Amino acid sequence: MKKNLTYDSAMAELTTIIRDLENEAISVDVLAEKVKRANELIRFCKERLLKTEAEVQGLLDADQ
Secondary structure, rough: OOOOOOHHHHHHHHHHHHHHOOOOOOOOHHHHHHHHHHHHHHHHHHHHHHHHHHHHHHHHHOOO
């Protein structure tokens, strides 16, 4: 996975992969590779969301 990957860039790449899959624009030869990359991107996004949620909750708890 790219070192400087951001949530927005991961979502953009994931959207492109999904669009290609829906439009059958991905050949069978690269299908497994694209699905693997999509899985990596989904995992990254989930982790980023959980981390952000924890940070925001920590900030809200600190204000109380």
